[in-house]
Structure formats: structure tokens, C-alpha cells
Amino acid sequence: EADIYQTPRYLVIGTGKKITLECSQTMGHDKMYWYQQDPGMELHLIHYSYGVNSTEKGDLSSESTVSRIRTEHFPLTLESARPSHTSQYLCASSVGPNTGELFFGEGSRLTVL
């Protein structure tokens, strides 16, 4: 199994709360990604990072923000959660360019009431 960890696995919170989803990997990968996925649906890239202090927005617009201060850590923050943010958030990492494989965490399922 890949060494990439997400916490919390499940979170139920009220509207307006600030939340941070944690993602850590112990593989030394430079590239890290956040995907948003509704149950049983496709993945949408919302943020990615190619290294420390490098972050970019993905293809799906998101009100969340990310930071990459350390190679192994790529947290995602929502300043004020809304019901429309209810979804599963998947963190992933890769080492490129020659191996290609994405390694995924187990996901954080967020429900905003």
C-alpha cells in the first residue's frame, strides 16, 4: 500500500465552519494533488503542487485553498464551509516524469449541514 495519509476520513460540520483536510505522504514525492469526487462519480482536479511553495488551481473551480510548506504535507482549507462543499476529497502524489503512477490516500468524506 502507498504511504499517503488523509485525516479526517469522515467529517460532519455545520455551515460557516472553517475546516482543514490533512494530507501527508512519506514517499518524498514532489507532486501532490487534491481531487474532488462525488460518490460514484468522476474525479475533478481542484489543486496541485509540483513542489514546496508551488501551488496551482486545478480544472474545477474551488473555494478551498492549499499550502505546501513541506514536501510531505499538502493540507486543504475551507474558510467557511457550505452544503455545496459536501463531497469526497482525495489527495494523491506522484514522482515524475518517468514512472507516471499516482498514489492515492483513502479520502476525506465531508458533509456540511
Add this chain to the structure above:
Amino acid sequence: AQTVTQSQPEMSVQEAETVTLSCTYDTSESDYYLFWYKQPPSRQMILVIRQEAYKQQNATENRFSVNFQKAAKSFSLKISDSQLGDAAMYFCAYRRITSGTYKYIFGTGTRLKVLA
């Protein structure tokens, strides 16, 4: 822009039988990676199989094999001797090989049911 299409939202297969999941993609690149990922219910997404476009030989991993047709831009996954543990969402994905570009494009997924 590159796209990945999975036209089968759901497939069913009897245990021990063979099933093929379809994937087509569109790209103007000549070198790229193609992947099949498996996402079991409430579990981690894992890589099933990978194909480099410059390799003509189809990739195989135990019971999993692909039929890679580069000219047709087709990349199907064949699962032989299906097992109950194969039940999952399967995603086809594409990534350019060009250095500096590490974004992956995923299809919409195919839910595979395995019937006992």
C-alpha cells in the same frame, strides 16, 4: 485538449467469467501514459495497470490485461477469471509524458458488479 471517455457507466460479470471495460481517449501527443485505476467501495484507489504509448506490447498484470490500439485511441481493460473482490469503480486515466506536465485526466468511471 485531451479527453478520456468511458462509455459504460456500469457492467456486470459472473464470477470466474471474463469482462472487458472500454476506454477511448483523444490526444495529439505521441508519447503518453494510460492507466486503469480501481476504487473499491470506501477504500483507497489503486493502480491496476499502466501502459506507455511508445510500447506496442499490451501490458498485463496477472488476471488484468489491456488491449491498446494507439491508432484508434482505444485502451480497454480485460479482467479474466473475475473474482468478488474485483467489484469496484474502474477509472481510465491519461497523462502526458512531457517533462513539466504532470496533470492526469480521468474518465467518468465504470462500476463493475461481480455476481456470485
